[in-house]
């Protein structure tokens with residue numbers, strides 16, 4: 001069974017899955033809460049289980 005995306009609540013398939021902050025995201029949905037910049041495993045900062053850019 002595939003998990004649901006924490007941002008859009010749609011199914012996340014393994015090829016587009018990002019597993020971060022104990023949640024699953026589409027690659028395109030894993031973006032900064034504030035400026036919506038797309039993030040990846042290397043440049044995100046987690047705060048209260050939400051992804052932010054380092055700015």
Ligand SMILES: [Zn+2]
Nearest residue numbers: 005008026029
């Ligand atoms: Zn999504």
Ligand SMILES: [Zn+2]
Nearest residue numbers: 032034035053
């Ligand atoms: Zn940002």
